[in-house]
Amino acid sequence: MQEENFETLAIRLQAERTQFKEHSVPLYLTSSYKFDDAEEMRALFANEKEGHVYSRYANPNTDELINKMAVLEGAENGWATASGMAAIFTTFMTFLASGDHVLSSRSVFGSTHQLLNNIFPKWGITYDYADLDKPEQWEQGIRPNTKMIFVETPSNPGIDIIDLEWLGQLAKKNGILLVVDNCFATPYLQQPIKLGADISIHSATKFIDGQGRTLGGIILGSHQLIKEIEGFARHSGPAMAPFNAWLLSKSLETLAVRMDRHCESALKVAEFLERNPVVKKVMYPFLPSHPQYEIAKKQMKQGGGIVTFVIEGGAAAASAFMDKLKMFSISANLGDTRSIATHPATSTHSKLTEAQRLEVGIEQGTVRLSIGLEHINDILGDISQALA
Incomplete structure (x- = not known):
């Protein structure tokens, strides 16, 4: 072609x-x-x-x-x-x-x-x-x-x-x-x-x-x-x-338009989480606070659809946040049209020891968000009420 x-x-x-x-x-x-x-x-x-x-x-x-x-x-x-x-x-x-x-x-x-x-x-x-x-x-x-x-x-x-x-x-x-x-x-x-x-x-x-x-x-x-x-x-x-x-x-056939929307919304979510006082840390490649921000900007077109953050209060706070979510799905999958919340310590990385998880930066308060294609106001609204 x-x-x-x-x-x-x-x-x-x-x-x-x-x-x-x-x-x-x-x-x-x-x-x-x-x-x-x-x-x-x-x-x-x-x-x-x-x-x-x-x-x-x-x-x-x-x-x-x-x-x-x-x-x-x-x-x-x-x-x-x-x-x-x-x-x-x-x-x-x-x-x-x-x-x-x-x-x-x-x-x-x-x-x-x-x-x-x-x-x-x-x-x-x-x-x-x-x-x-x-x-x-x-x-x-x-x-x-x-x-x-x-x-x-x-x-x-x-x-x-x-x-x-x-x-x-x-x-x-x-x-x-x-x-x-x-x-x-x-x-x-x-x-x-x-x-x-x-x-x-x-x-x-x-x-x-x-x-x-x-x-x-x-x-x-x-x-x-x-x-x-x-x-x-x-x-x-x-x-x-x-x-x-x-x-x-x-x-x-729809990957490009989907990824554009995933990335646009994920960046807004990352920026929103960084401003929240109960959030200890936010990991997203296109946040200037990311340690490898310049490398990400060099080799990636956009930052992707995944935002990971650590909430104050450890496992109890992470569980409370996830249980209060109304629109987000609780699932171990990612990359979906639907927004998904995952607690890696008890799901995708549960077979690792606590020491191994800490070595790769997974705390008990770590939550992984796969940002879907819903309207950004609804995504932010659900996260906001669950963190409140």
């Missing part, structure tokens, strides 16, 4: 039309495909010819979603999985082996912590954490057997930021794969591969779907890296369903 604007590409990139000339891409609910003859079957399975052989490997709907995401993120290729965690696990398992070491940001999603802390040690994969705001920890944390650097930026739920251009140069200098969880930003707000990352991962369940309807994960990178991902994923089976891919591809 000649058009290069994100919004146009997100809407107009789609699979080739069938003989029926449909305007909206159809669903391809088939598990397998027929071959014209025995030779075509042989050639397809031998990778001598392009085509579909089985929907666990590829499907026209997942093809469209991957192609669209790759273009929007500035990647060469991609792979779709059943969930965001399936994307993270598949990436780890493709490139890591017994004896390898991972250097990860300390502030990551709770299930990613579980992989690093409890599952990978069984297979001889070791890890160390580094803080996003302390560059010296990343330089000092690299070992001879470090094969991967893994970061979330902005992080969940602390909204920490790291300079991806600097980190990409560090990884390249040491011959290490840089993997970025780009879930909070989406390709509309941040494109890690253009900044120096090797792989960008999304939980498409969140802002990419944007309506709390479905699960999905996306892995994006170079043709060579995705070929390795494919080698693992085709046989381990973390496949995305065609229906989910169809939903997510349609959702991308």
